[in-house]
Amino acid sequence: MYFVGIDVGASTTKSVIIDENKEILGYAINNSGADFEAAAESVFKKSQEKAKKRVADKSCVIATGYGRRNVKFANQIKTEISCHAKGSFFYFSQAHTLIDIGGQDSKIIRVDDSGKRRSFKMNRKCAAGTGAFLEEIANRLKIKMEKLNELAARSEKDIQIGAYCTVFTATEILTKIREGVKVPDLVRGIFGSVIKRALEMDPLEGDIVMTGGVVAYNPFLVSMFEKKLERKIYVPPLPQITGAFGAALYALEAKGGRNA
Amino acid sequence: MNEEKKPAIKKIQATGHMRKIMADYFYEMDRASKEGSPKIAWCTSVGPAELLLSLGFLVHYPENHGAMLGSTRTANDYIPVANAIGYSPDICSYLTSDVGAFIKKETPLSRAYEGIEGVPKPDVLVYNTNQCRDVQDWFSWYSRELNVPALGISTYRNIGEITKEHLDSIVHQMKALIPRLEEISGNKFDIDRFREVVTVSKECTVLWKKVLETNTATPAPMSFFDGTIHMGPAVVLRGSSQAVEYYQVLLKELEERVANNEGAVEGEKFRLYWEGMPIWGKLRALAELFINLKTAVIASTYCNSWIFESFDPDDPFMTMAKAYTEIFIVRNEDFKEKYIEEMVDKYKIDGILFHDAKTCPNNSNNRYGMPERLEKKLGIPALTINGDLNDLRCYSEEQAQTNIEAFVEQLEAK
Numbered sequence: 001m002y003f004v005g006i007d008v009g010a011s012t013t014k015s016v017i018i019d020e021n022k023e024i025l026g027y028a029i030n031n032s033g034a035d036f037e038a039a040a041e042s043v044f045k046k047s048q049e050k051a052k053k054r055v056a057d058k059s060c061v062i063a064t065g066y067g068r069r070n071v072k073f074a075n076q077i078k079t080e081i082s083c084h085a086k087g088s089f090f091y092f093s094q095a096h097t098l099i100d101i102g103g104q105d106s107k108i109i110r111v112d113d114s115g116k117r118r119s120f121k122m123n124r125k126c127a128a129g130t131g132a133f134l135e136e137i138a139n140r141l142k143i144k145m146e147k148l149n150e151l152a153a154r155s156e157k158d159i160q161i162g163a164y165c166t167v168f169t170a171t172e173i174l175t176k177i178r179e180g181v182k183v184p185d186l187v188r189g190i191f192g193s194v195i196k197r198a199l200e201m202d203p204l205e206g207d208i209v210m211t212g213g214v215v216a217y218n219p220f221l222v223s224m225f226e227k228k229l230e231r232k233i234y235v236p237p238l239p240q241i242t243g244a245f246g247a248a249l250y251a252l253e254a255k256g257g258r259n260a
Numbered sequence: 261m262n263e264e265k266k267p268a269i270k271k272i273q274a275t276g277h278m279r280k281i282m283a284d285y286f287y288e289m290d291r292a293s294k295e296g297s298p299k300i301a302w303c304t305s306v307g308p309a310e311l312l313l314s315l316g317f318l319v320h321y322p323e324n325h326g327a328m329l330g331s332t333r334t335a336n337d338y339i340p341v342a343n344a345i346g347y348s349p350d351i352c353s354y355l356t357s358d359v360g361a362f363i364k365k366e367t368p369l370s371r372a373y374e375g376i377e378g379v380p381k382p383d384v385l386v387y388n389t390n391q392c393r394d395v396q397d398w399f400s401w402y403s404r405e406l407n408v409p410a411l412g413i414s415t416y417r418n419i420g421e422i423t424k425e426h427l428d429s430i431v432h433q434m435k436a437l438i439p440r441l442e443e444i445s446g447n448k449f450d451i452d453r454f455r456e457v458v459t460v461s462k463e464c465t466v467l468w469k470k471v472l473e474t475n476t477a478t479p480a481p482m483s484f485f486d487g488t489i490h491m492g493p494a495v496v497l498r499g500s501s502q503a504v505e506y507y508q509v510l511l512k513e514l515e516e517r518v519a520n521n522e523g524a525v526e527g528e529k530f531r532l533y534w535e536g537m538p539i540w541g542k543l544r545a546l547a548e549l550f551i552n553l554k555t556a557v558i559a560s561t562y563c564n565s566w567i568f569e570s571f572d573p574d575d576p577f578m579t580m581a582k583a584y585t586e587i588f589i590v591r592n593e594d595f596k597e598k599y600i601e602e603m604v605d606k607y608k609i610d611g612i613l614f615h616d617a618k619t620c621p622n623n624s625n626n627r628y629g630m631p632e633r634l635e636k637k638l639g640i641p642a643l644t645i646n647g648d649l650n651d652l653r654c655y656s657e658e659q660a661q662t663n664i665e666a667f668v669e670q671l672e673a674k
Contacts (some may be wrong), residue, residue, distance in 0.1 A: 066658060081666035105659070117670045119635070124646050125656045165408055174657075 001061045002053055003255065006040050006074060007066030007083065008032055010129055012213060014244035017055060020252065024089065026051025027241050032103075033056045036067030044073070044133025060255050062247040066104075078250055081107060081120050087246030088209050089115040089256035091236040098163040099198050100242065101214040103131040108202040126165065129197025131214050133166045140170050141183060148187050149218040153206050155188035157181075162193060169193065175211040181210025191221045195228055209234045211241050211242035267551035269544070272316035272486055272522055275511040278634040279600055281493055281502045292318050293380035294627060300380045302402070305495050306565070307388040307433055308413065310461050310576070313499045314454040315438075316447045320380050321496050322398065326354030326366045329361055329489075330540025330650035338364060339651055343360050347401075352394035353619040353650035359401055376525060384444045390590050392622040402540035409444070411437050420489050420592045422585055430581035449637045455573040458580065461499040462571035466484050468494040469567045472559070476607055477616055480558035481514045481521025483537045485547040486524060487563040489539045491514040494566045525556040530671050531608055534560040535600065536615030537649040542657070548609050549661060553668045559607040561600070561625075573651065589622060597634060598660065610671055613664075618654035643667045 004024065007014040009032060016027040028046035032039045035122040040063070045141055048054055055061070063071035064083040071077075080100075084107065098104065104127050110118040127133055132152045138145050159181055162169050169190070176186055194214065198204070208229065210222055216239045226233050292298050303309050303316035305324065329335040335353060338360025343349050345363070347356050361367055362379065371375045377405050383409055385399040398411055403410035413433045416426050438449050466553075468491065474481050482490070490510060495504035532550075534557050541548065550557055568583035588599055600612065612634060614626035621627065631642035643663060647655035 012265060066662075079662050079666040079669055081662070094465045116673055120666060120670070122659065125654065126657060 001057065001060065001255065002051070002055045003248045003251035004044065004047075004055055005201060005249070005251060006061060006063045006071050007081065007241070007246040007247060008036050008040055008063065008065040008071060009080070009103050009213075009243070010066050012064070012240070013043045013067070014241045015043040016048045016244040016248045017039075017047050017051045017053065018245070022249065022252065024238075024245065026054055027238065027244070029240060032067060036070035037074070038074060040067065040071040041073075041142070047163065048142055051219035054211060059192075060251045062251040062254070064217040064243050064247045076119060076250075076254065077174045078247060081109060081122075083243045083246035083250065084140075084211060085094070085109050085111050085117050085246065086115070086234065086249050087242035087244075088137065090245070090249060092207065092209050092234050094207060096209050096234070097202065098209045098211065099204070101130060101194065101210070101212040106130050106198060106212075107115050108198065109203075123197070123201070126162060128166050128169065129194045131212070133169070133194065134190065134214060134218075136166050136170060137173060140173060141186065143183070143187070145200050148191075149205065149220045151187040152218070153220045154190050154222075155182075155184035155186070157185045158192070159189040160192070161186075161189040164257070188224070191218065191224055194221060195225050198225075199228075204229065207234065209236070211236060211239040213240045219234065266475055267484075268549050269547050269551065270395045270522075271578050272458065272482070272490065272510070272513060274490075277506055277509055278481065278490060278493060281506055282339075283373060283500070285497055286369055287316050287335070289380045290369075290373075290376045290464040291487065291571070294660045296551060299440075300527065301382040302315045302382040302385045302399065304387045304391065304443075306587060306589075307386055307545040307581065308391055308437070310457045310499050310580060311434060311437065311454065312441070314384060315445045315449060317384070317440050317441075317445055318380070320382065322358050323354055324492070324496050325367070325369070325379060325629075326358045326399045327540050328372075329357040330354075331543060332368045332371070333541040333652065334361070334366075334368060334495065335541070336652055338366075342396070348491070349619070351619060351649055352392065352398070355394050355398040355401075355649050356619075358398070361490075362402075363661050370625060374634050382406065382636075384441065385410040386441075386586060387412040388412065388512075390416055390417070390584055390587065392589075409440065410441055413437075415590060417590055418592050419585075419590060422582065422594055424665045425576060426585060427581045430585060431577045434577055434581065442666075447561070448603040449515075451576075454559050454576050457499045458518065458571050460501060460504060460569065464498045464507060464571070465566070465568045465571065467511060468506060469569070470663060471507055471514060471568075472509050472563055474518055477607065478531070479516040479521065479528035480607075481517035481522065481524055481554050483547055483550070484534045484560045485538075485543045486562065488540075488543060491566055498566070505622035511593060515565065521571045524557065524558075525554060527554045529554040530556070530610045531559075532557045533603060533607065533609045534615065535612060535625055536562065537620050538562060539615065539619045539645075539655060540649055541652050542655065544645075545657070549664060553665065554555040555671075557613065559603050561603075562605075562623075565589065591632065593628060597630060597637075600634060601638060604640065609640065611640050611667060612643060613667075614644045616644050616646050618646070618648045619651055620649055641667065641670060
């Protein structure tokens with residue numbers, strides 16, 4: 001029997017298929033676009049192709065993320081907060097604080113040493129410090145998203161950029177360009193502002209785990225964060241699919257599988 | 261499969277009775293406004309209404325009108341109008357929506373009550389800053405616009421222990437209003453009439469408290485969202501026998517629900533406390549969301565804010581000063597924390613929701629670390645919802661819903 005988690009996020013939709021041993025058999029990631037239902041169908045199909053398995057039993061599909069209610073073939077829904085905590089605890093089975101930076105929101109979730117959630121916080125109604133923030137700035141600088149990490153890693157200079165509002169940050173960047181600040185330094189600066197945003201949300205005590213698309217594509221941001229905190233940050237092997245994986249673990253649990 | 265059923269909000273049978281007395285109130289006011297008699301006073305919701313009533317004024321409450329603008333989801337048509345004349349979108353959205361509606365010559369009253377064309381014309385505007393400074397600015401706008409006097413009481417704020425000096429000052433300020441109010445109303449102040457009004461107001465307040473306390477039962481018979489609607493008479497009709505009769509009827513109905521083990525939320529699993537202002541335009545949506553989650557929001561600071569237990573007709577000035585000073589919003593953080601702690605215990609609360617209302621800092625108590633302190637102290641979780649009383653631009657439905665669902669999932673996993 002197979003178990004499926006579908007995470008319809010603001011930017012991308014993820015599907016993960018696991019078996020009863022919690023082994024990931026296949027996964028896929030697609031843009032969410034404007035039709036969440038179609039995105040979920042298509043990513044689910046792709047993940048089945050990758051797994052080379054057909055999941056016929058829809059009773060073991062759990063949907064999460066912004067578009068969770070649009071996944072018509074899902075048997076149950078769960079919030080992405082629960083699913084991320086679940087997925088993260090699988091890899092780091094001790095008390096920790098999880099920072100998930102997604103397409104349009106960031107979450108900070110505290111998990112205790114039995115995997116139970118102690119508290120959580122989401123960003124306010126503002127996408128500063130999330131993937132959308134990086135996209136907007138990359139767009140302003142006419143840089144491809146996948147180039148951000150490499151550029152930031154090349155920078156040798158620490159410049160301070162605000163993190164309160166995406167639009168104001170973009171304006172601030174125009175000022176920096178006028179002042180002659182180089183692009184790699186600007187990118188490192190905006191990574192710094194993503195980090196500042198997370199630091200504003202929580203004191204970040206204990207062990208820290210980071211997940212989400214921003215972390216998946218920008219490992220340099222994690223190393224900047226580690227320097228700032230002066231301690232190691234743990235990242236699961238596939239950070240972008242943590243929520244979908246957590247949903248699949250819930251699906252396994254719901255079908256009487258071992259306590260995931 | 262995951263489609264959510266539209267849950268039914270259980271109807272409170274007394275609602276019809278409430279609608280009738282509220283309609284009578286608005287029509288009486290409209291008639292007075294058109295005929296120029298009796299005189300009309302506008303008063304802040306926790307202002308010296310009993311004094312005004314005793315002098316023969318009919319009393320209009322702009323905050324009640326503000327809540328109507330919010331609950332009819334028309335506030336956002338009017339807020340920008342006030343913004344355009346210099347009133348910031350960051351200040352009280354009751355103020356901005358009410359002023360904006362006045363400028364546009366529109367009111368939800370005319371949609372709800374045939375024949376009413378506008379808010380009643382004031383002869384005097386009387387505020388108490390016990391809630392915030394915005395009420396004074398709000399009334400001052402009308403004072404300039406309509407050339408009507410704005411009189412008021414300045415209350416101490418953020419206080420712990422209430423001292424005699426605090427109350428003496430309020431009594432002094434209340435008494436100082438009387439000569440102007442006599443002049444405007446054309447009536448002489450009569451201490452016995454004042455005592456009568458305070459007596460009736462106290463009866464109303466005692467009954468309203470009993471109504472709210474029916475929710476100590478498990479399951480709770482009334483939700484916070486019901487409460488925000490049914491408190492209408494406790495605000496605008498206090499001091500009248502109609503309000504007293506109404507709460508007798510409502511209390512009886514809720515006591516019957518308790519006797520029959522009938523909760524406002526079918527299969528009540530969790531009981532939450534709501535701290536802060538209601539999100540007026542989302543009452544129904546939130547009520548339905550919580551019913552779906554089998555979670556009952558059953559107690560609040562907000563509904564409790566119109567309990568004035570200290571009223572005593574034997575010493576009406578001093579006890580009115582006390583009642584209007586000892587309310588939650590006037591007090592310091594220590595008092596507020598202790599108050600919530602007692603409520604959590606009394607109502608067997610599983611978690612606390614803090615509404616951070618963007619335009620209402622005075623009634624958003626999450627901003628100085630209180631949720632974190634209470635979580636630690638009480639061992640129950642707290643959640644902050646970002647929103648606003650009236651300005652729905654400040655509220656993200658999806659985000660709020662995800663937060664609330666995740667909060668309930670956390671309670672389930674506990």
